[in-house]
């Protein structure tokens with residue numbers, strides 16, 4: 001029985017699916033968002049927070065491109081911090097503690113109010129495919145929905161299997177059924193399907209925590225919004241707390257490793273290296289006498305608390321005993337045990353740069369299914385896939401973000417060019433141009449894209465364009481205003497001053513810090529964020545110029561295109577490993593090809609010759625036609 005037809009279907013209303021559906025609808029493409037439970041839309045499976053190192057950059061970029069995560073994070077946020085302030089501005093990263101229940105509620109309300117999005121509660125068990133192109137989905141209750149394209153975002157649910165000690169339970173998340181049939185259907189369509197795992201910590205009761213034995217972790221004052229379009233944050237911020245494991249904790253864990261599925265080999269998937277369980281940490285970092293543990297509220301009104309840093313799959317009774325060895329948790333009551341979940345994923349080197357699968361036209365994958373871990377990485381992929389599915393349906397040119405343009409560009413390029421065998425997490429170190437990709441200048445970098453796509457409202461466009469004007473004005477004023485410092489002024493201690501330099505010059509030579517210019521009367525009419533961004537541009541302009549020159553140098557290879565047909569040629573000049581990898585990943589530019597592990601500089605030089613030959617042929621055919 002057909003349940004109708006939509007131009008686009010999105011499978012799974014998690015962080016990736018919600019972004020894909022909303023952005024496609026914002027671009028005018030009617031979308032059915034099909035998910036197993038309408039009550040679990042945008043559920044945060046694990047930590048009650050959005051953002052953090054590099055993740056916060058992704059959220060700011062999603063915001064400028066018209067996505068929803070930043071706005072929702074502001075509305076459900078209960079504490080806001082800018083991490084890494086003690087280091088350079090390239091790694092400053094916004095992070096917000098979230099009220100999980102409120103976050104779910106406002107995302108669902110947003111979806112219900114978004115014109116062009118239709119929510120459908122059902123389980124998708126397969127895809128309708130004809131002549132190598134998807135044309136809809138099959139539902140568990142035998143219904144079908146037809147479409148021109150499908151974005152698949154099933155998270156940790158494909159054949160999800162949860163583990164606590166020696167108990168295993170099918171499910172994508174505690175209390176939610178696993179999704180059956182999709183992996184088998186994708187394998188039959190010729191895709192490689194592998195296995196990953198991740199874990200989550202126990203949750204505890206607030207009234208049984210002794211906070212006096214912990215360090216308070218307050219939010220920033222004033223709190224900064226995540227979204228460029230949130231005017232101001234009126235939020236009564238909650239406290240988090242910091243404690244740590246002890247030698248007793250570690251001894252208890254070591255004595256029970258044989259009862260942890262992560263260690264008994266019972267869990268087949270590979271776990272997240274950068275989000276290790278406490279068992280991992282105790283074994284891998286055996287020299288450490290303590291590991292940091294953050295105690296975070298799951299929401300403003302609930303008494304449930306999250307224990308950040310204690311992800312585990314040990315038996316429940318051992319988890320309770322472990323908790324009682326931690327300062328401040330000696331009497332704590334556990335509400336829910338931690339657990340591990342293993343699930344199917346598809347190595348992302350089976351996708352093109354738009355996240356469309358190479359094997360089946362019109363089929364896009366985004367989120368945890370591509371081997372990433374994290375709400376923000378999932379949301380960024382969902383946005384990218386949703387935009388490109390909509391562009392394809394509208395017959396418009398695809399969007400590809402460069403590595404020098406956005407962390408979203410770095411994420412997608414890493415996934416489709418290098419693939420991943422373990423859960424991929426974004427880091428600032430993943431971006432070779434991180435000084436260009438700061439969290440403060442996302443508008444600069446991506447506003448032109450948003451204008452092209454038409455994904456911002458007129459009010460949002462006005463706010464963004466005002467921000468660019470103000471920031472440019474701040475730079476001009478910094479360059480023009482005399483600092484007026486006398487040689488004996490206390491700033492002079494930090495650097496040389498004749499009293500004639502501009503504010504910009506003294507920022508550049510370190511005599512003035514960012515804080516010193518914030519209060520200057522020449523800039524008093526501008527916001528703190530604007531002055532800060534302008535000061536960073538001015539202070540780091542030498543380094544920024546150097547990175548821009550590097551971008552120009554490699555741009556030549558980004559514009560040397562490789563058509564899909566050349567991978568059918570023998571290309572015997574290539575190394576054996578290069579030929580195997582290139583034939584599997586089928587890069588579309590020489591620059592992308594050169595980034596594939598195993599492709600040598602000699603291979604890249606051969607590809608330059610092929611690309612130049614292709615370009616000459618294309619020029620010739622355009623002249624003769």
Ligand SMILES: Cc1cc2nc3c(=O)[nH]c(=O)nc-3n(C[C@H](O)[C@H](O)[C@H](O)COP(=O)(O)OP(=O)(O)OC[C@H]3O[C@@H](n4cnc5c(N)ncnc54)[C@H](O)[C@@H]3O)c2cc1C
Pocket residue numbers: 011012013014015016017034035036037040041042043044045046047122123124125153154155156157158172173179180182198199200275311339340341366367368369372373374375378379
């Ligand atoms: C136990 C656990 C621990 C985790 N720990 C961490 C961590 O420590 N750090 C971290 O960054 N991330 C962690 N994650 C991962 C994080 O939750 C995901 O990265 C993120 O939610 C992925 O977003 P997504 O949109 O890809 O999928 P999800 O948010 O999982 O959403 C998938 C959605 O698709 C729906 N769905 C699935 N299959 C079907 C189907 N066949 N038909 C219809 N609907 C379907 C599901 O119901 C769900 O609503 C953890 C996840 C779990 C479950």
